[in-house]
């Protein structure tokens with residue numbers, strides 16, 4: 297990776313881990329969507345999220361989870377749910393002092409996953 301890769305801009309593994317921790321706290325406090333995660337093993341979920349963000353941002357990681365389609369089958373995730381989760385990620389990026397251009401570069405990579413995550 298070049299020093300300016302998105303992965304580096306997010307702070308590498310340490311930065312992505314902290315972003316994920318902020319995100320999980322934010323998610324856990326949101327009564328609109330927290331019920332989706334009632335049966336989730338948070339330690340494993342956290343690890344999968346870190347791996348996924350690493351791969352998406354161009355880091356040299358292996359994502360060991362399911363595809364975005366398979367991971368969200370049967371969850372009946374709505375547009376509002378998706379927007380809420382993205383909102384928590386934006387808040388987490390701000391809490392980690394990630395600049396807006398970097399935030400938007402990451403969101404641009406996640407936004408197309410909408411089709412695989414919602415309404416199925």
Ligand code: HEM
Nearest residue numbers: 329332335336337344345348361362367373377378381406
């Ligand atoms: C950009 C949006 C999203 C991304 C990148 C994303 C990413 C992920 C990843 C990486 C996993 C782990 C899959 C695995 O362990 O195999 C996962 C699982 C999951 N996601 Fe998402 N997700 C998104 C949106 C959402 C939304 C909007 C909801 C519902 C409010 C949601 C609910 C869940 C649930 C319930 C699981 C399963 C957790 C478990 O193992 O019990 N996700 N997601």
